[in-house]
Amino acid sequence: MAHPASCTLPQTLFGVPELDQVRVGFMALTDCAPVVMASILGFDRKHGVRIVPCREASWAAVRDKLLRGELHMADMLYSMVYGVHLGIGSPRSDMAVLMGLNRNGQGITLSRRMAREGVMTPAQLGAAVRAGARRYTFAQTFPTGTHALWLSYWLASLGVNPLRDVRQIAVAPPLMVAGMRAGAMDGFCVGEPWNAAAVADEVGFTVATSQDVWPDHPEKVLGATRGFVREHPQTTRRAMAAMLEACRWIDASNGNRTVTAGTLAGASCVDSTVGTILPRILGDYADGLGGRRTDAHAMAFHAEGQVNFPWLSDGMWFLTQFRRWGLLREDPDYEAVARAVNDVELYREVASALGLCAPGEVMRSSTLIDGRVWDGSDPKAYAAGFDICARGA
Numbered sequence: 001m002a003h004p005a006s007c008t009l010p011q012t013l014f015g016v017p018e019l020d021q022v023r024v025g026f027m028a029l030t031d032c033a034p035v036v037m038a039s040i041l042g043f044d045r046k047h048g049v050r051i052v053p054c055r056e057a058s059w060a061a062v063r064d065k066l067l068r069g070e071l072h073m074a075d076m077l078y079s080m081v082y083g084v085h086l087g088i089g090s091p092r093s094d095m096a097v098l099m100g101l102n103r104n105g106q107g108i109t110l111s112r113r114m115a116r117e118g119v120m121t122p123a124q125l126g127a128a129v130r131a132g133a134r135r136y137t138f139a140q141t142f143p144t145g146t147h148a149l150w151l152s153y154w155l156a157s158l159g160v161n162p163l164r165d166v167r168q169i170a171v172a173p174p175l176m177v178a179g180m181r182a183g184a185m186d187g188f189c190v191g192e193p194w195n196a197a198a199v200a201d202e203v204g205f206t207v208a209t210s211q212d213v214w215p216d217h218p219e220k221v222l223g224a225t226r227g228f229v230r231e232h233p234q235t236t237r238r239a240m241a242a243m244l245e246a247c248r249w250i251d252a253s254n255g256n257r258t259v260t261a262g263t264l265a266g267a268s269c270v271d272s273t274v275g276t277i278l279p280r281i282l283g284d285y286a287d288g289l290g291g292r293r294t295d296a297h298a299m300a301f302h303a304e305g306q307v308n309f310p311w312l313s314d315g316m317w318f319l320t321q322f323r324r325w326g327l328l329r330e331d332p333d334y335e336a337v338a339r340a341v342n343d344v345e346l347y348r349e350v351a352s353a354l355g356l357c358a359p360g361e362v363m364r365s366s367t368l369i370d371g372r373v374w375d376g377s378d379p380k381a382y383a384a385g386f387d388i389c390a391r392g393a
Helices: 030-040 059-068 079-084 112-116 122-131 144-158 171-180 194-200 228-233 233-253 253-265 274-282 312-324 334-341 342-351 377-382
Strands: 021-026 052-054 073-077 095-100 107-110 137-140 167-170 189-190 203-207 220-225 284-286 292-294
Touching: 021 059, 021 233, 030 052, 030 073, 030 220, 030 233, 030 274, 059 073, 059 079, 059 220, 073 079, 073 194, 079 095, 079 137, 079 144, 079 220, 079 228, 079 334, 079 342, 095 122, 095 228, 095 342, 107 112, 107 144, 107 171, 107 194, 122 203, 122 377, 137 144, 137 171, 137 377, 144 189, 144 203, 144 292, 144 312, 144 377, 167 274, 171 194, 171 253, 189 194, 189 203, 194 228, 194 233, 194 274, 194 284, 203 284, 220 233, 228 233, 233 342, 253 274, 274 334, 312 377
Parallel strands: 021 052, 021 073, 137 167, 137 189
Antiparallel strands: 073 220, 095 220, 107 189, 107 203, 284 292
16 A cells, blocks of 8 residues: 655654554444544654554443543544533543544434335335334434434434434444344434445445435544543644544545545454445445435545534534433533533644644534524524424423
8 A cells, every 4th residue: 555654744843742652442434534544554653653543342432441541532423522521421521522533424224124114215204203103213323422413303303302202222333234134223323334234235225314414514523531632732733633634635536535445344444345335435325225325415534624623613513412302401601611622722733733724713604404504603592492302202
């Protein structure tokens, strides 16, 4: 494999790293690509550290090892970082979102049984749940994780209360397809390539994507405990620089994406096939019902740095959904929490060192599947403005 990181970063750009090796946790998901490629392509060594990718069995394991110090950083579900920071369903620890690692690229899969029952579209699913023929079970990957929130938001957009009208269970990403095959669930929301694997194995079909819910939404981030960042500031900067370069490299061409898919397919990473992984990175793939989907907002890792900037409004949105679904009993100071977690100035420093421009604003505006506009301007009103929420469960 070509080695793009052939030069050595001047040692004066960042200070001397406190650690030689950085153990970075990840799950067997396509969007672990920045962690893996930073190591494989040598961007870590270019920046004076050695990234050791550590594949974990579950998101709970990622969290627990990070809190115990067995992992230094992790490729994490964005909202999971906030859950740990607030102590929701886990020990509380001050946390840091250092940078975004990808946008988009998650999916919602329904079982083939659902298709046989005549449920093949979102509207048909909403009607079937409301008709109450049976209680449907949906799986997501972690209670405070992004997949739980994409699934709940999507179901609510269909008129379904995800806390009352269906049953939800948490399942580790690599176990989703086997669980669906065994009849343990009617649908799931998970990262790729497990939606694609369900299609390839003729177990399920893609009924929606996370980018249908929120085009260009944030997904995985580089997370760490605040204590680690405080005690290892130069190691943190160098690891961030390596992964930021990897994100830029992956998005530079379809050829680079193909190389990435081939690397991820290996047994030590995702343990899948290029044919399963690559089409969903590129955004053109079979849906499992004989059709094809073309994503205008396919998985992205850099997009001129827009993916990687730790927007405060992105973090605040996850807090509004915690409030909506009863994970928070009171409104927090949304912006203050986001400022405590998202390391905006540290990201700007690292990006500038690499010659990248970071946005001047810390809020961005998006329109979600239900037509609601999110711009971070009034998070308390936004969180309280949903008819389908924990209050109605």
